[in-house]
Amino acid sequence: MILSGHEIKRQLGTNIVITPFDELKLNPNSYNLSLHDELLVYEEVVLDMRKSNRVQRVKIPQEGLVLTPNQLYLGRTIERTETHNYVPMIEGRSSIGRLGLFVHVTAGFGDVGFCGYWTLEMFAVQPIKIYPGVSICQLFFHQITGDITEYSSDKYQNNRDIQPSMLFRELSPDGETDPQLELAFHAEQRVQKVGRSLIETVTNAS
Numbered sequence: 421m422i423l424s425g426h427e428i429k430r431q432l433g434t435n436i437v438i439t440p441f442d443e444l445k446l447n448p449n450s451y452n453l454s455l456h457d458e459l460l461v462y463e464e465v466v467l468d469m470r471k472s473n474r475v476q477r478v479k480i481p482q483e484g485l486v487l488t489p490n491q492l493y494l495g496r497t498i499e500r501t502e503t504h505n506y507v508p509m510i511e512g513r514s515s516i517g518r519l520g521l522f523v524h525v526t527a528g529f530g531d532v533g534f535c536g537y538w539t540l541e542m543f544a545v546q547p548i549k550i551y552p553g554v555s556i557c558q559l560f561f562h563q564i565t566g567d568i569t570e571y572s573s574d575k576y577q578n579n580r581d582i583q584p585s586m587l588f589r590e591l592s593p594d595g596e597t598d599p600q601l602e603l604a605f606h607a608e609q610r611v612q613k614v615g616r617s618l619i620e621t622v623t624n625a626s
Contacts, residue, residue, distance in 0.1 A: 422449050423506065423561040436561065437502035450558040453497040453510065453538060457552035460494040460582045470592045475584050484549040495540040496582040502535040505568065506561040510538055513558055520545030523557045533570025536579040
């Protein structure tokens with residue numbers, strides 16, 4: 421069962437924490453979360469599950485930033501949430517989805533006990549301009565049955581920022597330092613020219 425908007429409000433301060441909270445963002449059975457003003461973009465030619473892949477931080481200006489297709493952008497919510505005794509989940513807003521922007525790719529499922537900001541795995545079907553502070557996704561809560569062991573992973577729990585994949589901690593617990601090729605990103609390029617940079621980097625490396 422999914423909590424209604426009224427029940428979400430009743431649970432605030434006990435089983436549910438949303439900071440900052442704005443009642444205008446409360447929906448019939450969910451709560452809208454907003455986009456922070458920074459993104460992370462991977463800087464590797466090939467992403468490796470066993471490595472800590474390098475990233476570049478990109479600022480979303482007030483006048484907006486154009487996202488390009490075939491590029492993964494990691495963002496985060498402005499709101500920090502805590503959820504106890506319920507399973508939190510995020511889903512894209514239909515108005516955002518109708519513009520061809522996926523906001524969590526495949527990882528919208530949360531864990532009971534999760535505390536922190538939500539990292540968003542954003543992918544655009546076609547070029548789209550985004551803005552900081554926009555209501556980007558919605559958070560909803562499932563009831564859970566059975567004994568509960570709250571989420572306590574040292575990878576993502578109590579995070580303070582956008583978090584790239586930490587899968588390498590599972591696959592390479594002893595760490596790995598071999599550098600990968602780095603894409604030639606520049607501030608003025610942002611990430612719109614990633615295709616050309618990739619071609620140039622691969623050509624120079626060969």
